Amino acid sequence: MVGRWRIVLFVVLLLVHNRTSRADDADYFRQRVQPLLDRRCYECHSHRAKELQGGLSLDSRSGWVKGGDSGTAIVPGKPDESLLIKAVRRTNKDLQMPPDEKLKDEEIAVLVDWVSRGAIDPRDSLDTERGGGSWTEKLSERRKHWCWQPAKRPAVPNDRGESSTQVDRFLLARMKSEGLAPSRDADRWSLARRLSFVLTGLPPAPNELEHFVADESPDAFDKLVDRTLASPYFGEHWARHWMDLIRYSDTHGSEHDPLIPHAWRYRDYLVRAFNGDLPYDRLVREHLAGDLLPPRGNPTLGINESPIGTGWFRFVEFYPTPIDVKNEEIVVVDAQIDAFSKTFQALTIACARCQLQRLACNRCG
């Protein structure tokens, strides 16, 4: 019985060890090997090269596996048999890389170490075998995605129909081509209800409704819009959308779910920002560096609003007693970058944690 437990324990330890060392090797590659290749080799041996030298690319795993004109560049685990190592050691006078300047001894040592440990290369996204086509082709294909195209100003269709807005003229043109006709204008009751739900998320107050329906002036609707925008519920409703984007939370999640102190201050800050019509560029600046900006005073509350904007940095999942402190730190910063780029740029740049080039990520490209 004891013997069996020993075997189980041994297997568990082996698995743990194996997982850790694989992760370590991937980190080693990203932190030591890849920057070195980038600095000293990519100029001629990557998709960046004007002309790929010797047919060898080093910016993907498949690049060195396939190798260049002289065959596979690396034999994992066997540095002495790897052309890449031979080239940087300059043992053969016909194969000396980089051509202009020998690598430093410690740089060579990094490459030898990496190859000896099995040449673990976690880059698979530039892999030319996945999805077919070369990286250059893939990149140019991905750049065609509509979101990378410059904004255009198309000609507005001539047919005005019954509406006065340009957007409606585009809609009308398309409806006509599909053999459809616009539905009738909404009655005033419906219009007021739609407006109220869109701007405040609440039904209109009965007295507001009756006031609008009875108002026969031509700008009655504009005035209703202004009154609804001035409602305190407007800021609450739109701050809620923003809080979803920025991942607002009162607690950190994880099994302990600790409180995020003062989170509500950020929430109230947002509501005030929306209701006070804070310009968007200022809002963004305060989110990123509100603590470094000149103060934006709020005389009513007697506070400086600006630094509160940075509160969102705390809205991350956080485990108060982490086993791996370094990893916890990475996870937190990763979440901040992810929320930042999705909210402010509509981009997923968190993939840069592992990828060199955002369009290289197969998941989002």
Next chain:
Amino acid sequence: MQSLWLILFSRPVTETERDRTFAFLKSQAILLGIARDHWQTDQNLWHDLAHALINMKEFLYLR
């Protein structure tokens, strides 16, 4: 009834709706055994009506 319709559906009540609502209140009052002079004030009766109204699709959706 008018104010119920304004609060819930943002519009005045129609005649058909008013007739049907009165019929509902009446049958419900008889079912609950409420004396005629309490019809206007009985909470249970008007609770039932409010329940029925907020269950309407028109309360949930925008036209």
